[in-house]
Amino acid sequence: MLRIIRYGAWAAVAVLAFVSLGVGLGWFVSDGPAGWKRGRASGVPDIGGPFTMTNHRGERFTERNLLGKPSLIFFGFTTCPEVCPTTLNDISAWLKELGADADRLNAVFVSVDPERDTAEQLSGYMSLFDPRIVGLTGTPDQLAAMARAYRIYYKRVPLTEGDYTMDHSAMVYMMGADGRFVGTIDYPEAPDTTMAKLRQLLKRR
Amino acid sequence: MTLHRAAALAAIIIFVAAHAGRAHEYQLGNLKIDHPWSRTTPQVAKTGAGYMTIRNEGSSADRLIGISSPAAEAVEIHQSIMDGTIMRMRPVPDGLKIGARQSVKLEPGGYHLMLMQLRAPFRQGERVPVLLRFEKGGEITVELEIEAPGGGGQHHGHNQGR
Numbered sequence: 001m002l003r004i005i006r007y008g009a010w011a012a013v014a015v016l017a018f019v020s021l022g023v024g025l026g027w028f029v030s031d032g033p034a035g036w037k038r039g040r041a042s043g044v045p046d047i048g049g050p051f052t053m054t055n056h057r058g059e060r061f062t063e064r065n066l067l068g069k070p071s072l073i074f075f076g077f078t079t080c081p082e083v084c085p086t087t088l089n090d091i092s093a094w095l096k097e098l099g100a101d102a103d104r105l106n107a108v109f110v111s112v113d114p115e116r117d118t119a120e121q122l123s124g125y126m127s128l129f130d131p132r133i134v135g136l137t138g139t140p141d142q143l144a145a146m147a148r149a150y151r152i153y154y155k156r157v158p159l160t161e162g163d164y165t166m167d168h169s170a171m172v173y174m175m176g177a178d179g180r181f182v183g184t185i186d187y188p189e190a191p192d193t194t195m196a197k198l199r200q201l202l203k204r205r
Numbered sequence: 206m207t208l209h210r211a212a213a214l215a216a217i218i219i220f221v222a223a224h225a226g227r228a229h230e231y232q233l234g235n236l237k238i239d240h241p242w243s244r245t246t247p248q249v250a251k252t253g254a255g256y257m258t259i260r261n262e263g264s265s266a267d268r269l270i271g272i273s274s275p276a277a278e279a280v281e282i283h284q285s286i287m288d289g290t291i292m293r294m295r296p297v298p299d300g301l302k303i304g305a306r307q308s309v310k311l312e313p314g315g316y317h318l319m320l321m322q323l324r325a326p327f328r329q330g331e332r333v334p335v336l337l338r339f340e341k342g343g344e345i346t347v348e349l350e351i352e353a354p355g356g357g358g359q360h361h362g363h364n365q366g367r
Contacts, residue, residue: 081254083292124249128354170292
């Protein structure tokens, strides 16, 4: 009988030790010292921030011009024959489909090729798409600062005879009316998913 | 005009109307080139793309090795590659292989002709001649049909040639 009690006690100790170890380990990786890897508590990536650029009408344009309405932001360049005209055409189609709701949304195209994309060049380019889309360009330093804030990759790739093209991030950012990152629309993304994301973006307060 | 004749004429008109604006196709030996097209470019554009489907019905592979156009200073074959969220573009310097009994699609987001230093922007409805030179098949001039800006993207699918 005593033996049974002794075995029982040892078993209880073992279970207790196991549970404490589990709880301790759980704390360690979630809230404890190993928890830093998860990033900020909100889980929202740190994308966005202040910038100063020039719009396609030649006017100064900063992050303040976007506040108060959610925004779509897309980076590209005007001599890009592929993803840029396709995406800008898509954005034009989304705005059309949203109808009057589209007026509660900013849509911005940022050039990653300031060398060729002057405000004048952008102005000619933007005329091909929905007039609500604003084209932005700037000095190489202004662009670099904005690309850093928005975590955008862009790189000049030489072609033959001094010509060049740009590699660049090709997703569309969705930003809240407060200027904070909400999500992305990828390339390519199914039209239904895109419209659902946009309607959700417009509903945010 | 008899009723018969009127019906025949109506049939012809309907037939012609139905076929106008449909994909245009070219044949060079065993090679078939289906619906070459491009997009309207901005006034300020210096580059334009060219798309088409090349089908090789022969029993040996061929290769598209040279392209030229009176509309551009130079024409190259390029490939767009989606690398994660980054769009990259690379020249295809050794030509584009079209395997025996295979077809290769030049389309937005993939292989395309890159027309550089355009002499004038492409306008919707225009046709831009492009000379294609194949290693075995020889040469043929095809015309790119210029469509709406941003048209034919991956998202919507192209209205023709599928």
